Amino acid sequence: MTDWGWVGLAFAVVYGTLIGYVAVLVRRTARLSRNREGR
Amino acid sequence: MIRHVTTLFVAHLRDERRAGEVMLVIVPFGTVALLVVPMAVGIDTPLLDRIGPGMFWVVLLLFGTIVTQRQSASLGESRRDMLTLLGVDPAVRFVAAALAAALLLTVFAVVIGAVTFVLYDPEVVDPGWLAAIVPLTCAGIAMVGTIAGNVAGGLGTRSSLAPLLVVPIAVPILLAGAQATEGLRMGLGILRWILLLSVVDIVLALAGVLTARPLEES
Protein backbone atom coordinates (compact mmCIF):
# COMPACT_ATOMS: atom_id res chain seq x y z
CA MET A 1 0.00 0.00 0.00
CA THR A 2 1.28 3.43 -0.83
CA ASP A 3 1.85 6.13 1.76
CA TRP A 4 -1.30 7.91 0.66
CA GLY A 5 -3.15 4.64 1.09
CA TRP A 6 -2.18 4.47 4.75
CA VAL A 7 -2.99 8.14 5.23
CA GLY A 8 -6.36 7.62 3.59
CA LEU A 9 -7.07 4.66 5.83
CA ALA A 10 -6.21 6.59 8.98
CA PHE A 11 -8.26 9.61 7.95
CA ALA A 12 -11.19 7.43 6.92
CA VAL A 13 -11.17 5.59 10.24
CA VAL A 14 -11.03 8.77 12.30
CA TYR A 15 -13.44 10.98 10.40
CA GLY A 16 -15.71 8.03 9.71
CA THR A 17 -15.87 7.15 13.38
CA LEU A 18 -16.60 10.72 14.37
CA ILE A 19 -19.38 11.03 11.82
CA GLY A 20 -20.75 7.67 12.88
CA TYR A 21 -20.78 8.67 16.54
CA VAL A 22 -22.50 11.93 15.73
CA ALA A 23 -25.15 9.95 13.84
CA VAL A 24 -25.67 7.72 16.86
CA LEU A 25 -26.05 10.74 19.14
CA VAL A 26 -28.52 12.38 16.76
CA ARG A 27 -30.61 9.24 16.61
CA ARG A 28 -30.67 8.85 20.36
CA THR A 29 -31.67 12.47 20.84
CA ALA A 30 -34.50 12.07 18.35
CA ARG A 31 -35.76 8.94 20.05
CA LEU A 32 -35.62 10.58 23.45
CA SER A 33 -37.56 13.60 22.20
CA ARG A 34 -40.24 11.31 20.78
CA ASN A 35 -40.48 9.46 24.09
CA ARG A 36 -40.75 12.67 26.00
CA GLU A 37 -43.59 13.90 23.84
CA GLY A 38 -45.38 10.60 24.26
CA ARG A 39 -45.64 11.18 28.01
CA MET B 1 -10.87 1.76 66.16
CA ILE B 2 -8.13 -0.83 65.98
CA ARG B 3 -10.42 -3.13 67.86
CA HIS B 4 -13.12 -2.61 65.22
CA VAL B 5 -10.63 -3.47 62.51
CA THR B 6 -9.47 -6.58 64.33
CA THR B 7 -12.97 -7.81 64.98
CA LEU B 8 -14.03 -7.34 61.38
CA PHE B 9 -10.77 -8.82 60.12
CA VAL B 10 -11.36 -11.95 62.17
CA ALA B 11 -14.97 -12.05 61.01
CA HIS B 12 -13.85 -12.07 57.37
CA LEU B 13 -11.38 -14.87 58.00
CA ARG B 14 -13.92 -16.89 59.90
CA ASP B 15 -16.39 -16.48 57.05
CA GLU B 16 -13.75 -17.65 54.64
CA ARG B 17 -12.86 -20.64 56.75
CA ARG B 18 -16.47 -21.67 56.73
CA ALA B 19 -16.84 -21.11 52.99
CA GLY B 20 -13.46 -22.48 52.00
CA GLU B 21 -13.65 -20.70 48.70
CA VAL B 22 -10.03 -19.62 48.47
CA MET B 23 -8.36 -22.88 49.36
CA LEU B 24 -10.85 -25.25 47.81
CA VAL B 25 -11.85 -23.39 44.68
CA ILE B 26 -9.53 -20.54 43.72
CA VAL B 27 -6.26 -22.24 44.55
CA PRO B 28 -7.18 -25.27 42.43
CA PHE B 29 -8.30 -22.93 39.67
CA GLY B 30 -4.98 -21.12 39.75
CA THR B 31 -3.13 -24.41 39.78
CA VAL B 32 -5.05 -25.66 36.78
CA ALA B 33 -4.16 -22.48 34.94
CA LEU B 34 -0.48 -23.05 35.62
CA LEU B 35 -0.88 -26.62 34.48
CA VAL B 36 -2.61 -25.68 31.29
CA VAL B 37 -0.16 -23.05 30.07
CA PRO B 38 2.64 -25.47 29.17
CA MET B 39 0.08 -27.49 27.28
CA ALA B 40 -0.44 -24.41 25.15
CA VAL B 41 3.07 -22.98 24.85
CA GLY B 42 5.14 -26.14 24.91
CA ILE B 43 7.00 -28.00 27.63
CA ASP B 44 10.45 -26.94 26.53
CA THR B 45 12.41 -26.73 29.80
CA PRO B 46 14.33 -23.50 29.16
CA LEU B 47 11.13 -21.86 27.95
CA LEU B 48 9.25 -22.81 31.09
CA ASP B 49 12.13 -21.71 33.25
CA ARG B 50 12.03 -18.39 31.44
CA ILE B 51 8.30 -17.79 31.74
CA GLY B 52 7.79 -19.42 35.14
CA PRO B 53 8.14 -16.32 37.32
CA GLY B 54 6.03 -14.27 34.89
CA MET B 55 3.28 -16.87 34.96
CA PHE B 56 3.32 -16.77 38.74
CA TRP B 57 2.73 -13.02 38.76
CA VAL B 58 0.03 -13.18 36.12
CA VAL B 59 -1.86 -15.91 37.94
CA LEU B 60 -1.44 -14.05 41.21
CA LEU B 61 -2.94 -10.91 39.68
CA LEU B 62 -5.76 -12.45 37.67
CA PHE B 63 -6.82 -15.11 40.11
CA GLY B 64 -5.94 -12.99 43.08
CA THR B 65 -8.61 -10.61 41.85
CA ILE B 66 -11.09 -13.45 42.19
CA VAL B 67 -9.85 -13.97 45.73
CA THR B 68 -10.70 -10.37 46.54
CA GLN B 69 -14.20 -10.89 45.11
CA ARG B 70 -14.89 -14.10 46.99
CA GLN B 71 -18.20 -14.61 48.66
CA SER B 72 -16.83 -14.02 52.13
CA ALA B 73 -15.37 -10.66 51.12
CA SER B 74 -18.74 -9.10 51.49
CA LEU B 75 -20.11 -9.11 55.00
CA GLY B 76 -23.61 -9.23 53.69
CA GLU B 77 -26.33 -6.59 53.53
CA SER B 78 -27.68 -7.05 57.04
CA ARG B 79 -24.32 -7.04 58.80
CA ARG B 80 -23.27 -3.96 56.89
CA ASP B 81 -26.45 -2.19 57.84
CA MET B 82 -25.87 -3.12 61.45
CA LEU B 83 -22.34 -1.80 61.34
CA THR B 84 -23.58 1.46 59.90
CA LEU B 85 -26.18 1.73 62.63
CA LEU B 86 -23.52 1.11 65.23
CA GLY B 87 -21.53 3.96 63.79
CA VAL B 88 -18.56 1.97 62.53
CA ASP B 89 -16.51 4.11 60.18
CA PRO B 90 -16.63 2.89 56.57
CA ALA B 91 -12.88 3.36 56.43
CA VAL B 92 -12.55 0.78 59.19
CA ARG B 93 -14.57 -1.65 57.11
CA PHE B 94 -12.28 -1.03 54.16
CA VAL B 95 -9.11 -1.60 56.18
CA ALA B 96 -10.43 -4.81 57.73
CA ALA B 97 -11.59 -6.16 54.38
CA ALA B 98 -8.33 -5.25 52.67
CA LEU B 99 -6.23 -6.82 55.41
CA ALA B 100 -8.22 -10.04 55.26
CA ALA B 101 -7.88 -10.10 51.48
CA ALA B 102 -4.14 -9.43 51.73
CA LEU B 103 -3.64 -12.31 54.13
CA LEU B 104 -5.62 -14.71 51.99
CA LEU B 105 -3.76 -13.52 48.92
CA THR B 106 -0.42 -14.15 50.59
CA VAL B 107 -1.47 -17.69 51.40
CA PHE B 108 -2.67 -18.04 47.84
CA ALA B 109 0.66 -16.71 46.58
CA VAL B 110 2.66 -19.16 48.64
CA VAL B 111 0.71 -22.13 47.34
CA ILE B 112 0.75 -20.93 43.75
CA GLY B 113 4.43 -20.15 44.11
CA ALA B 114 5.13 -23.69 45.16
CA VAL B 115 3.15 -25.03 42.22
CA THR B 116 5.04 -22.77 39.83
CA PHE B 117 8.31 -23.96 41.28
CA VAL B 118 7.34 -27.58 40.75
CA LEU B 119 5.86 -27.27 37.27
CA TYR B 120 8.19 -24.69 35.72
CA ASP B 121 11.40 -25.26 37.66
CA PRO B 122 12.45 -21.63 37.44
CA GLU B 123 15.85 -20.53 38.56
CA VAL B 124 15.24 -18.66 41.80
CA VAL B 125 17.89 -16.17 42.81
CA ASP B 126 17.89 -14.49 46.20
CA PRO B 127 14.54 -15.88 47.34
CA GLY B 128 14.81 -13.79 50.49
CA TRP B 129 13.69 -10.73 48.58
CA LEU B 130 10.43 -12.47 47.77
CA ALA B 131 9.54 -12.22 51.44
CA ALA B 132 9.32 -8.46 50.88
CA ILE B 133 7.98 -8.38 47.33
CA VAL B 134 5.15 -10.89 47.65
CA PRO B 135 3.39 -9.29 50.64
CA LEU B 136 3.68 -5.86 49.06
CA THR B 137 2.07 -7.06 45.83
CA CYS B 138 -0.58 -8.98 47.73
CA ALA B 139 -1.42 -5.88 49.76
CA GLY B 140 -1.75 -3.86 46.57
CA ILE B 141 -3.98 -6.37 44.83
CA ALA B 142 -6.02 -6.74 48.01
CA MET B 143 -6.67 -3.02 48.21
CA VAL B 144 -7.55 -2.54 44.55
CA GLY B 145 -9.79 -5.59 44.72
CA THR B 146 -11.55 -4.40 47.85
CA ILE B 147 -12.16 -0.97 46.36
CA ALA B 148 -13.39 -2.54 43.13
CA GLY B 149 -15.70 -4.82 45.07
CA ASN B 150 -17.15 -1.90 47.02
CA VAL B 151 -17.63 0.14 43.91
CA ALA B 152 -19.13 -2.62 41.80
CA GLY B 153 -21.68 -3.51 44.42
CA GLY B 154 -24.50 -5.84 43.33
CA LEU B 155 -23.81 -9.46 42.64
CA GLY B 156 -24.97 -9.64 39.05
CA THR B 157 -22.12 -8.55 36.83
CA ARG B 158 -19.67 -8.30 39.71
CA SER B 159 -17.67 -11.39 38.88
CA SER B 160 -16.79 -10.20 35.42
CA LEU B 161 -16.72 -6.50 36.15
CA ALA B 162 -14.34 -6.53 39.11
CA PRO B 163 -11.41 -8.07 37.23
CA LEU B 164 -11.84 -5.50 34.46
CA LEU B 165 -11.78 -2.73 37.07
CA VAL B 166 -8.77 -4.17 38.87
CA VAL B 167 -6.33 -5.41 36.26
CA PRO B 168 -5.57 -2.26 34.26
CA ILE B 169 -4.85 -0.14 37.32
CA ALA B 170 -2.93 -3.00 38.93
CA VAL B 171 -0.39 -2.93 36.09
CA PRO B 172 2.28 -1.27 38.26
CA ILE B 173 1.91 -4.07 40.79
CA LEU B 174 2.32 -6.72 38.15
CA LEU B 175 5.25 -4.98 36.51
CA ALA B 176 6.99 -4.35 39.81
CA GLY B 177 6.70 -7.96 40.89
CA ALA B 178 7.73 -9.36 37.54
CA GLN B 179 10.57 -6.92 36.97
CA ALA B 180 11.85 -7.45 40.48
CA THR B 181 12.11 -11.21 40.06
CA GLU B 182 13.60 -10.71 36.62
CA GLY B 183 16.02 -8.21 38.07
CA LEU B 184 17.12 -10.60 40.77
CA ARG B 185 17.85 -13.16 38.15
CA MET B 186 19.94 -10.75 36.12
CA GLY B 187 21.68 -9.26 39.11
CA LEU B 188 20.17 -5.84 38.66
CA GLY B 189 19.12 -3.43 41.35
CA ILE B 190 15.52 -3.94 42.30
CA LEU B 191 15.08 -1.24 44.90
CA ARG B 192 13.22 1.00 42.46
CA TRP B 193 10.53 -1.67 42.08
CA ILE B 194 10.20 -2.15 45.80
CA LEU B 195 9.94 1.60 46.13
CA LEU B 196 7.26 1.70 43.45
CA LEU B 197 5.31 -1.07 45.17
CA SER B 198 5.47 0.79 48.44
CA VAL B 199 4.23 3.99 46.87
CA VAL B 200 1.44 2.13 45.08
CA ASP B 201 0.37 0.56 48.36
CA ILE B 202 0.37 3.89 50.17
CA VAL B 203 -1.62 5.58 47.42
CA LEU B 204 -4.14 2.75 47.36
CA ALA B 205 -4.49 2.75 51.13
CA LEU B 206 -5.14 6.48 51.13
CA ALA B 207 -7.57 6.19 48.24
CA GLY B 208 -9.44 3.37 49.93
CA VAL B 209 -9.70 5.11 53.26
CA LEU B 210 -10.55 8.55 51.89
CA THR B 211 -13.23 7.32 49.50
CA ALA B 212 -14.85 4.98 52.00
CA ARG B 213 -17.22 7.57 53.44
CA PRO B 214 -18.20 9.31 50.12
CA LEU B 215 -18.99 5.87 48.80
CA GLU B 216 -21.39 5.21 51.63
CA GLU B 217 -23.29 8.42 51.82
CA SER B 218 -26.54 8.44 49.97
Next chain:
Amino acid sequence: MIRPLEIAAGLMLATALVLGLVVPPDAVQGDLQRIMYVHVPSAWLAYLSFAATLVAGVAYLKTRRMRWDHIAGASAEVGVLFTGLALVTGSIWGKPVWGVWWTWDARLVLTAVMFFVYLGYLALRRSFDDPETRARRAAVYGIVAVAQIPLVHFSVVWWRGLHQPPTLLRPGDPQIDGPLLAALLAAVFAFTVVYAALVSRRAEIARLEDLLAAPSADETVAGSGVSAPPIVRDTR
Protein backbone atom coordinates in the same frame (compact mmCIF):
# COMPACT_ATOMS: atom_id res chain seq x y z
CA MET C 1 -31.91 21.92 17.24
CA ILE C 2 -28.31 21.99 16.13
CA ARG C 3 -26.31 24.17 18.44
CA PRO C 4 -23.82 26.85 17.37
CA LEU C 5 -21.04 24.89 19.07
CA GLU C 6 -21.83 21.92 16.89
CA ILE C 7 -21.82 23.98 13.71
CA ALA C 8 -18.48 25.50 14.68
CA ALA C 9 -17.10 22.05 15.47
CA GLY C 10 -18.21 20.70 12.12
CA LEU C 11 -16.66 23.56 10.20
CA MET C 12 -13.40 23.36 12.10
CA LEU C 13 -13.22 19.63 11.58
CA ALA C 14 -13.71 20.07 7.86
CA THR C 15 -10.98 22.72 7.80
CA ALA C 16 -8.61 20.49 9.72
CA LEU C 17 -9.31 17.67 7.30
CA VAL C 18 -8.52 19.81 4.30
CA LEU C 19 -5.41 21.31 5.84
CA GLY C 20 -4.10 17.89 6.72
CA LEU C 21 -4.41 16.85 3.12
CA VAL C 22 -3.05 19.92 1.34
CA VAL C 23 -0.05 21.08 3.37
CA PRO C 24 3.31 20.00 1.99
CA PRO C 25 4.61 16.58 3.03
CA ASP C 26 7.25 16.20 5.70
CA ALA C 27 10.85 16.29 4.46
CA VAL C 28 11.82 13.09 6.27
CA GLN C 29 8.73 10.92 6.44
CA GLY C 30 6.93 12.09 3.38
CA ASP C 31 3.17 11.89 3.09
CA LEU C 32 2.95 9.21 5.77
CA GLN C 33 3.54 11.91 8.35
CA ARG C 34 0.06 13.29 7.65
CA ILE C 35 -1.35 10.62 9.93
CA MET C 36 -0.03 12.84 12.68
CA TYR C 37 -2.89 15.23 11.92
CA VAL C 38 -5.39 12.70 13.24
CA HIS C 39 -3.21 10.72 15.63
CA VAL C 40 -1.91 13.57 17.78
CA PRO C 41 -5.30 15.24 18.31
CA SER C 42 -6.84 11.87 19.20
CA ALA C 43 -4.13 11.17 21.75
CA TRP C 44 -4.44 14.67 23.19
CA LEU C 45 -8.20 14.22 23.60
CA ALA C 46 -7.75 10.79 25.13
CA TYR C 47 -5.87 12.43 27.97
CA LEU C 48 -8.07 15.51 28.16
CA SER C 49 -11.23 13.40 28.42
CA PHE C 50 -9.61 11.38 31.15
CA ALA C 51 -8.82 14.45 33.18
CA ALA C 52 -12.29 15.86 32.57
CA THR C 53 -13.92 12.65 33.75
CA LEU C 54 -11.93 12.82 36.96
CA VAL C 55 -12.68 16.49 37.58
CA ALA C 56 -16.38 16.01 36.87
CA GLY C 57 -16.45 13.04 39.24
CA VAL C 58 -14.86 15.03 42.03
CA ALA C 59 -17.24 17.90 41.31
CA TYR C 60 -20.15 15.51 41.63
CA LEU C 61 -18.96 14.20 45.00
CA LYS C 62 -18.58 17.75 46.25
CA THR C 63 -21.82 19.24 44.93
CA ARG C 64 -23.97 16.11 44.43
CA ARG C 65 -25.39 17.74 41.31
CA MET C 66 -26.24 15.17 38.65
CA ARG C 67 -25.05 17.50 35.93
CA TRP C 68 -21.46 16.63 36.82
CA ASP C 69 -22.16 12.93 36.58
CA HIS C 70 -23.66 13.40 33.14
CA ILE C 71 -20.53 15.24 32.05
CA ALA C 72 -18.29 12.59 33.59
CA GLY C 73 -20.06 9.81 31.77
CA ALA C 74 -20.15 11.72 28.51
CA SER C 75 -16.49 12.58 28.72
CA ALA C 76 -15.62 8.95 29.40
CA GLU C 77 -17.59 7.75 26.42
CA VAL C 78 -16.05 10.32 24.10
CA GLY C 79 -12.70 9.60 25.71
CA VAL C 80 -12.81 5.89 25.03
CA LEU C 81 -13.62 6.73 21.45
CA PHE C 82 -10.59 8.97 21.02
CA THR C 83 -8.34 6.58 22.92
CA GLY C 84 -9.36 3.85 20.55
CA LEU C 85 -8.70 6.14 17.60
CA ALA C 86 -5.30 7.06 19.00
CA LEU C 87 -4.39 3.40 19.24
CA VAL C 88 -5.70 2.52 15.80
CA THR C 89 -4.06 5.48 14.06
CA GLY C 90 -0.86 4.74 15.94
CA SER C 91 -1.02 1.21 14.59
CA ILE C 92 -1.76 2.38 11.07
CA TRP C 93 1.17 4.74 11.24
CA GLY C 94 3.39 2.05 12.69
CA LYS C 95 2.75 -0.68 10.17
CA PRO C 96 4.41 0.93 7.15
CA VAL C 97 7.17 2.40 9.32
CA TRP C 98 8.19 -0.53 11.51
CA GLY C 99 6.48 -3.35 9.68
CA VAL C 100 4.39 -4.35 12.71
CA TRP C 101 0.96 -3.33 13.95
CA TRP C 102 2.07 -3.08 17.55
CA THR C 103 5.21 -2.38 19.50
CA TRP C 104 5.67 -2.26 23.21
CA ASP C 105 6.58 1.39 23.23
CA ALA C 106 5.87 2.91 26.64
CA ARG C 107 3.43 5.45 25.31
CA LEU C 108 1.44 2.90 23.31
CA VAL C 109 1.23 0.58 26.30
CA LEU C 110 0.08 3.45 28.50
CA THR C 111 -2.60 4.44 26.00
CA ALA C 112 -3.75 0.83 25.85
CA VAL C 113 -4.00 0.63 29.64
CA MET C 114 -5.98 3.86 29.64
CA PHE C 115 -8.34 2.38 27.06
CA PHE C 116 -9.14 -0.49 29.39
CA VAL C 117 -9.55 1.79 32.39
CA TYR C 118 -12.14 3.69 30.36
CA LEU C 119 -13.89 0.47 29.38
CA GLY C 120 -14.05 -0.63 33.01
CA TYR C 121 -15.38 2.75 34.06
CA LEU C 122 -18.09 2.67 31.41
CA ALA C 123 -19.00 -0.93 32.25
CA LEU C 124 -19.29 0.10 35.88
CA ARG C 125 -21.64 2.94 34.97
CA ARG C 126 -23.81 0.63 32.91
CA SER C 127 -24.29 -1.77 35.79
CA PHE C 128 -26.43 0.57 37.87
CA ASP C 129 -30.06 1.53 37.44
CA ASP C 130 -30.14 4.21 40.09
CA PRO C 131 -28.47 7.39 38.78
CA GLU C 132 -27.19 8.50 42.17
CA THR C 133 -25.57 5.20 43.00
CA ARG C 134 -24.03 5.19 39.57
CA ALA C 135 -22.72 8.70 39.98
CA ARG C 136 -21.22 8.03 43.38
CA ARG C 137 -19.57 4.73 42.56
CA ALA C 138 -18.26 5.91 39.22
CA ALA C 139 -16.80 9.05 40.74
CA VAL C 140 -14.96 7.06 43.39
CA TYR C 141 -13.61 4.57 40.88
CA GLY C 142 -12.55 7.45 38.65
CA ILE C 143 -10.57 8.98 41.48
CA VAL C 144 -8.87 5.72 42.39
CA ALA C 145 -8.08 4.93 38.78
CA VAL C 146 -6.60 8.32 38.03
CA ALA C 147 -4.57 8.26 41.23
CA GLN C 148 -2.95 5.13 39.89
CA ILE C 149 -2.18 6.49 36.44
CA PRO C 150 1.09 8.26 37.32
CA LEU C 151 2.26 5.02 38.90
CA VAL C 152 1.22 3.07 35.83
CA HIS C 153 3.22 5.60 33.81
CA PHE C 154 6.39 5.14 35.87
CA SER C 155 6.14 1.38 35.96
CA VAL C 156 5.73 1.13 32.20
CA VAL C 157 8.44 3.69 31.42
CA TRP C 158 10.91 2.00 33.75
CA TRP C 159 10.01 -1.33 32.25
CA ARG C 160 10.48 -0.27 28.64
CA GLY C 161 13.46 1.89 29.46
CA LEU C 162 15.63 -1.18 29.42
CA HIS C 163 14.76 -2.12 25.87
CA GLN C 164 13.86 0.97 23.96
CA PRO C 165 13.10 0.09 20.36
CA PRO C 166 15.24 1.92 17.83
CA THR C 167 14.02 4.98 15.97
CA LEU C 168 10.58 4.92 17.47
CA LEU C 169 8.65 7.68 15.87
CA ARG C 170 7.08 9.96 18.37
CA PRO C 171 4.36 12.23 17.17
CA GLY C 172 6.46 15.19 18.14
CA ASP C 173 9.70 13.99 16.66
CA PRO C 174 9.41 15.01 13.05
CA GLN C 175 10.83 18.49 13.03
CA ILE C 176 7.75 20.35 12.10
CA ASP C 177 7.43 24.04 11.67
CA GLY C 178 5.68 26.51 9.50
CA PRO C 179 2.65 25.22 7.61
CA LEU C 180 2.92 21.72 9.04
CA LEU C 181 2.87 22.99 12.60
CA ALA C 182 -0.04 25.24 11.74
CA ALA C 183 -1.96 22.29 10.32
CA LEU C 184 -1.25 20.24 13.42
CA LEU C 185 -2.32 22.98 15.80
CA ALA C 186 -5.44 23.59 13.75
CA ALA C 187 -6.26 19.90 13.98
CA VAL C 188 -5.72 19.80 17.73
CA PHE C 189 -7.88 22.87 18.20
CA ALA C 190 -10.62 21.59 15.91
CA PHE C 191 -10.72 18.22 17.62
CA THR C 192 -10.94 19.91 21.01
CA VAL C 193 -13.98 21.89 19.89
CA VAL C 194 -15.46 18.67 18.53
CA TYR C 195 -14.83 17.07 21.91
CA ALA C 196 -16.67 19.87 23.67
CA ALA C 197 -19.61 19.59 21.29
CA LEU C 198 -19.81 15.81 21.62
CA VAL C 199 -19.61 15.86 25.40
CA SER C 200 -22.20 18.58 25.61
CA ARG C 201 -24.63 16.62 23.44
CA ARG C 202 -23.89 13.30 25.12
CA ALA C 203 -24.35 14.80 28.60
CA GLU C 204 -27.70 16.17 27.50
CA ILE C 205 -28.74 12.71 26.34
CA ALA C 206 -27.73 11.31 29.72
CA ARG C 207 -29.78 13.96 31.46
CA LEU C 208 -32.85 13.12 29.39
CA GLU C 209 -32.40 9.41 29.94
CA ASP C 210 -32.24 9.89 33.69
CA LEU C 211 -35.35 12.06 33.52
CA LEU C 212 -37.26 9.46 31.56
CA ALA C 213 -36.21 6.67 33.88
CA ALA C 214 -37.20 8.48 37.03
CA PRO C 215 -40.83 8.48 38.13
CA SER C 216 -42.23 11.94 37.69
CA ALA C 217 -44.22 13.81 40.31
CA ASP C 218 -47.49 13.81 38.43
CA GLU C 219 -47.41 10.18 37.42
CA THR C 220 -50.38 8.36 38.75
CA VAL C 221 -50.11 5.27 40.88
CA ALA C 222 -50.21 1.87 39.19
CA GLY C 223 -53.75 0.76 38.52
CA SER C 224 -55.00 4.11 37.29
CA GLY C 225 -56.50 4.09 33.82
CA VAL C 226 -54.45 7.00 32.53
CA SER C 227 -50.89 5.88 33.15
CA ALA C 228 -48.48 6.15 30.24
CA PRO C 229 -47.44 3.02 28.32
CA PRO C 230 -44.04 1.60 29.26
CA ILE C 231 -41.22 3.33 27.46
CA VAL C 232 -38.76 1.05 25.79
CA ARG C 233 -35.35 2.35 26.78
CA ASP C 234 -32.77 2.66 24.10
CA THR C 235 -30.03 0.28 25.23
CA ARG C 236 -26.56 0.73 23.83
